[in-house]
Amino acid sequence: MRHVRLTSMIAAALALASCAASPALDARTAAWWETTQDLSSDVMEGRDTGSPGYDRAANVVAxxxxxxxLIPAGDDGGWMQIIAFKDVEVTAEGTSLTAVHHDGTRRQLRFLHEISVGPQWGLAxxxxAPMVWRGWCRPEDMTDVSGKIVVCLGARREGQTTGGERLRAATQAGAVAIVNVDDMSxxxxxxRWPxxxxxxxxxAETTPGPATLPSLRMAAPTFEALAQAAGVDGASILAAGGRNQPMMSFDFRARLEATFALRERAYTSANVLGMLPGTDPALADQPILLIAHLDGYxxxxxxxxDELYNGTFDDAAYVATLTTLAAERAGRGWRRPVIFAAVTGEEKGLWGSRWLAANPTPGAPTPVAVxxxxxxxPLYPLTILTTLALDDSTLGQTVRDIAGPMGIEVRPDREPERGLIRRSDHWPFMQRGVPAVSFLFGFDYGTPAHDAYLDWYRHRYHAPQDDVTTPIDFQAQADFHTFWFALVEAVADAEQPPQWLPDAPNRPGGGN
Structure with missing residues (x-):
């Protein structure tokens, strides 16, 4: 929220007014909200990996x-586990993309607003080149695409072509680039755009792989406009794809002229690690890991x-949950040691958790559960708790045992096609054989909760509007804390550590 200082002051005032208008906050929720506001304030500049704002936030957490x-559990007995990164960015300044139609008319395509390109080292x-539409972009669809830019439906559902399959088919057919159009179905x-x-x-230690074909993403309305200029009903084509029906092929009778400006950087960013020692020496080698990502955009x-992506609920609010729990315990341990980890680089590929999973420190060794x-x-009352990896380990039953008496229905993920289980920081540990769970506030389709979720997703998720002005249900957050704090205690004090179930679909070497 950097655009105008007055606007920032107004936003803060509105947030405070929201708190004042809500039911009086209990001490736990008030402490959580104070830390949430601190970590997602403009001073933290959105906590981008490797930025000064991220470092400020990491110091606050430490x-x-x-x-x-807590006891420092990072490198060399400190709070921080330092990770070296490098990146490549296609910058808006110096990048342009223009569709040039057969009649000479030109349509400027707004970079990051209606078209983008996957940045890679070695990108031309x-x-x-001329553009052609080939629908599903299966190998059999790739007729007459050599030397051309092939445009495909960016399908994301099971049984449809994947991004990797489309890229391989385009490469083998001699295309010079591939464009994936958003699947609105x-x-x-x-x-979401922009x-x-x-x-x-x-x-930083990784050697970039060889450059592939340039891979672009295009908004559906832009595709429809380009198709219309070629005399084709693009909306009908996308609708057919949404119904899993065959899609016609056509040539746009237009070229795409693009210039890409690249910038490379190198920097470091840190996981913040602390340990609460256990009280049972017999369980000292069975730490539990509590993890949330500190980084944002x-x-x-x-x-x-507004150009500042504050990331209040993605994920400052849940780093605040870690600090709130730590403060409540005030050095009073459970039977097992508990590692508190606020990690970096989640938004850039789960890099902080991948690094911690592969490089445990003496103070934060490999856990037995995450x-x-x-x-x-917390946009609506907590009556349904969607639990990722619910049926993979005995953690699922522990979740049910705690949530059930609270009147909370526990559900598995009913939208597996989104791949959420692989998109957050438990996943690198699960890949290494550690049982884990993660959660979403659930909803039934067609309810006010569903409407609130979709509204947040469309207008605030990974956007500057994910800030302290978000209308939230403080009682729902208090209920989640009651559940989650009890879950931590149950897992940390249990006689036996969590175990994988025999038919666990996500166990390494199992179904996935």
Whole structure:
């Protein structure tokens, strides 16, 4: 929220007014909200990985861990586990994309607003070729695409072509680039524009792979306009794809002229790690990991004049849950040691959790279970708790045992096509054989809760509007804390550590 200081002051005043108008907050929720506001304030600049704002936020978390009596568990006995990164970004300044039609008319395509390109090392600085539409972009669809830019439906549902399959088919057929058009029928996760930026982050020690064909993404309305200029009903074609029906092929009778400006950088960013020692020496080698990602997007493409992506509920609010729990315990341990981890680089590829999973520190060794905090938004009452990896380990039954008496229905993920289980920080640990769970506030379709979720997803998720002005249900958040704090205690004090179930679909070497 950097656009105008007055606007920032008004937003803060509105947030305070919202708190004042809500029922009086209990001490736990008030402490949580104070930390949430601190971590997502403009001072933290959106906590982009490797930014000064992220470092400021990391220092705040470390100070709260310290005051709660945790033991530093990072590198060399400190709070921080330092990770070296490098990135490549296609910058808005210097990048242009223009459709040139057969009659000479030109349509400028707004980079990051209606078209983008996947940044990669070795990306060509320019592109100029005719565009052709090939629907599903299966190998049998790739007729007469050599030397051309092939445009495909960016399908995301099971049984349809994947991005990797479309790219391979385009490459083998001799195309010079591929464009994936948003599938508007994928309503469980509607496409969002603008994008904050086009950036690819990897570990500094990693050697980038060879460059592939330039891979672009296009908004559906832009595709429809380009198709109309070619005398084709693009909306009908996309609708057929949404119904899993055959789609006609056609040539746009237009070229795409593109110039890409690239910027490369190198920097470091840190996981913040603290340990609450256990009280039972016999369980000292069975730590539990509590994890939430501290990073956000930082500054990006402005939306309604606001260029700062504060990331209040993605995921400052749940790092605040970690610090709130640590403060409540004030050095009073459970039977097992508990690691508190606020990690970096989640938004750039789960890099902080991947690094911690592969490089445990002496103070934060490999855990026996992971309880992850992400993808949570207290927008409506907590009556349904969607639990990722619910049926993978005995953690699922522990979740049911705690939530049930609270009147909370526990559900598995009913939208698996979104791939949420692989998109947050529990996943790198599950890949290494550690049982884990993560949560979403659930809903039934067609209810006010569903409407509130979709509204947040369309207008605030990964946008500057994810800030402290978000209308939230403080009682729902208090209820979640009651559940989650009890879950931590149950897992940390249990006689036996969590175990994988025999038929666990996500166990390494199992069904997935």
């Amino acid at each position: 100070a709260r861990f310290d005051s709660a009596g 600085s320019s592109l100029d 994928f309503t469980v996760e509607p496409p 994008l904050a930026y086009a950036r690819n982050v990897i570990l 930082g500054y990006g493409t402005p939306v309604d004049g 309880l992850n905090l992400d993808q949570l938004r």
